Amino acid sequence: xxxxxxxxETKSINEVPQDxxxxxxxxxxxxxxxxxxxxxxxxxxxxxxxxxxxxxxxEKAIEHIPDLIVSDLMMPKLDGNQMTSG
Numbered sequence: 001x002x003x004x005x006x007x008x009e010t011k012s013i014n015e016v017p018q019d020x021x022x023x024x025x026x027x028x029x030x031x032x033x034x035x036x037x038x039x040x041x042x043x044x045x046x047x048x049x050x051x052x053x054x055x056x057x058x059e060k061a062i063e064h065i066p067d068l069i070v071s072d073l074m075m076p077k078l079d080g081n082q083m084t085s086g
Contacts, residue, residue, distance in 0.1 A: 022047045023067035028057035028083065030075045038070060054078025
């Protein structure tokens with residue numbers, strides 16, 4: 001059974017939140033379910049941007065300069081240790 005007139009709001013993981021009163025958090029995690037799980041607990045306290053791997057995480061960190069980064073250690077392209085070592 002499918003609803004034909006249902007509108008689903010989605011946000012790109014590239015969007016930057018608009019609430020300037022909250023600190024900015026970057027979540028770097030290759031597993032989409034884990035990223036969503038972490039985000040679900042921290043959305044009230046942080047504006048959140050996401051990255052799917054370490055390379056994208058570095059790019060977003062440079063572009064947005066987050067207040068905090070939560071990162072997985074084992075990811076493709078750059079792992080968490082490589083991402084933070086510079």
